[in-house]
Amino acid sequence: MPYLILCGIGLIIGLTSIGPSASEGLGTLNTLAFWAAHVAPALALLALTQMVLGRIERFSALPSIVQVVVSAILASLLFAPIALGIDEVLGGEGALDDQGDALVLRLGAELAHFFLPLVLIWSLINAPSLLQLERGARRVARPQDAPADPDPQRADAAEFWSRIPGRLGRQLVALSAELHYIRVFTTQGDTLILFPFGRAVDLLQSQNGMQVHRSHWVALDQIDEVVSGDGRVICRMISGVELPVSRSYRAALKAARRSTV
Structure with missing residues (x-):
């Protein structure tokens, strides 16, 4: 958890410094609040999605990187309406450009903006753990021809x-x-x-x-x-x-x- 919090703080500071168009026109403190309102629920949803999916036996049997990516894809879909609501309440000039469009179009546009970055960020956050798991897997000898246990x-x-x-x-x-x-x-x-x-x-x-x-x-x-x-x-x-x-x-x-x- 401390690692995830540190990653979140880094993302908030980075996004505030870069100033993407969604926060255009906001002051420094408002920009910081805007991105904090995005990053905190997004990371919480990513972690929760992967933990819930991990309880599914077939999902937990998948390769680690596949679990991470699939979790990020699902969490992105769930986060889209949350992000849209945050944009409407706290967003800058760039976040209000499509307010006249249909809700479905706005959700699609919102998802398109953060889908790939969110999947990439979650993969990078998990990268140290995935690398450690990979090194550990190489050290563990597993019998390849062992029969399946019926219990x-x-x-x-x-x-x-x-x-x-x-x-x-x-x-x-x-x-x-x-x-x-x-x-x-x-x-x-x-x-x-x-x-x-x-x-x-x-x-x-x-x-x-x-x-x-x-x-x-x-x-x-x-x-x-x-x-x-x-x-x-x-x-x-x-x-x-x-x-x-x-x-x-x-x-x-x-x-x-x-x-x-």
Whole structure:
């Protein structure tokens, strides 16, 4: 999430500096607000679209770059009416040129303006993760002739573990959702994999662990201590990883730790 926020800030500053025609005639502060109103919902919609699609088994089986591009295409279609509304409320002279046209034509023109840039930007934002995934995939040996497992749950588990490099072992410490990816922490290190977080949590129900936040799962036997302060609760793992504990999970975590002592 911090990475996405930084990307958003960079895009807002860049668009404000370049000053495309849609913000023509606006002052500096109004231009900044105009592009912030576009960038924030666009990035949120892109991330949400890919996370939702990632829960679909057939979609999550597609190559990573295909998932990114398809998500960007769908998000662009969904964002078109939002962008049109923002243009009408905050837009400069260039954004009001086609106000007399039919709504369908205006939506089409709006989509044409940002469709390719949005797909390209989302692909570039995901590029570091895609490159890391590609490097990890090259290190993981996968049997090519293994028969398909008739048990979907067991097949999902096999797919999850196959994406984690063997050098990291199988002793999980924690999982952290990063957009539509998962940062997998083991006692030997960490790696980034493309796998739905909710699906991974479901697969690990038999493990000695639990979800402590909408974006984090921890192995109970790898917790060093749970620290409270300033209204926050932090789960500090033996490996040094620190993860926040949501208010709604605190009582369950306390009970789970008590039962494992």
